Amino acid sequence: MAGRPEGGASRILLCLTMHFGPHLLLAALEGLVTSAVLALTALGLSLVFGVMRVVNVAHGEFFMLGAVLTWAISTAIPGHPTVGFLAALVIAPLIVGAIALVAERLVLRRLNYNPEATIVATIGMLYIIQQLALSFYGPEARPVEPPFSYRILLPWFGYSGYKLSIIAASALLLVLTWLVLTHTKIGLIMRATQYDSETAQAFGIPVDRVYAGVFSLGAMLAAVAAVLIVPISQAHYLMGQDPLLLSFIVVIIGGLGSLRGTVVAAVLIGLSDGIISVFFSPTLAKIIATLLVAMVLVFRPQGLFGTASR
């Protein structure tokens, strides 16, 4: 599928050799910023589904809460925007994680993590969180000042240093998550719970506590992603919808529970979204992403990197 737009792009390349290169670079950079945020958000969704078998429809609202809290924290803390932002980067995910923990204990656990019931319950959570945000935060979209406004001067255009730092921060967090999953006891316990929760219990693993931790961690990943993106996109109480949809797309394409698949799919979707949006239209980008999902579901239902069955 990716071949066709590239074919179109190369024809444009012939016509517009002077302007195309810089344009493509700009589009790719924008795409990578999208990818970076998307990878973190989707990873949270993928972890929750992979380990708990819970489809968390409220995932986007944890993202929104992260953004709204960033605004609240950064306006509450006076002084240089960097201080407020750094405080938000630490505090907002912790608050969101705590909220997710309460939701998990109060709702999901009582439903015994039943797959169908938890979908309905998380839809309910979505509306509750959204309406609470509307009541307390209001319907306005509010900007958050970036922690620094350094511009990197490329030969063709200047580019926001902050945007590049989003890519770096996301990459760092993804590597960190990977290390935790593959090289620590906590990661081993999470993977054991994911593969076979009954046998995990027979080896002393408190599965329901693992679930609580994973649900909270998933929400925190979404919140961190939102903190990173809010200085360039504003905080709004309905902003959770797009990340939720795109996360599902990424997770389906990459394969549930596969970290590598999630990252690859996020880069693929983010880049194609950035590039196609710049050269054609954002609508075409969404059409192609959705088509890709349909293709994956038909030809490789387990996702590009997912395992066939467990």
Next chain:
Amino acid sequence: MTEASTNEALTISGLDCFYGEVQVLYGLDLVLNKGEVLCLFGRNGAGKTTTLKAIMGLVPSRAGSVRLDGKELTGLPAHEVPKAGVAYVPQGRRLFAEMTVAENIEIGLMTRGKGKAVRENVLDLFPLLRQRLRQRSGTLSGGEQQMLAMARALCLEPQVLLLDEPTEGLMPSMIAKIRETVVKLRELGVSTILVEQRVDAVLSVADRVCFIENGRNRETVDVEQLRADPSAVRRYVGVG
């Protein structure tokens, strides 16, 4: 504690278990003596596997008790039972297939916080696994997987070991090896409950045999008695 009970490693009395609304165990009684191999024998669906799962707390019991050396297990959450000293080798092995051999063993060691010494002992018992530590456990042969499942359980240094059909689907040389291991563990003082379907396997390793039928323990007999008069096998299982 009475004189008699000190010889009991695990005592089950009056255990009732349900899957949803369907009752599977009806007041099951069973005594595992210290250092013996007790075999649960019976038809498919008689309740053998459910008995093991009930001991592990994986199937909740509505009545009755399971005591490990006098300590009540029935009220405990499932993840506390192994920490008390009961290790489980489930039917079909249930390895963490995507993980390496070493990681599976690590999970066993973590259960009761055991260290390198136990790991070495276990690997000495199954030297074959030592060469496969970095291999994904799902790619091992059936016999090797069974060995790993037993190794993982032995990492708990359990007082009581539950083995659910460990020889199922293995080739004869492997079956012999698994049997040897069970006998060796008995010499080391591990008390074992073994679920088996094969009469020859039962007769060669068990000390006593419980005949399980319709969720009840019908009869417990010494294996010598069974060797002399195998009619009970025919009566409860219809083979032999």
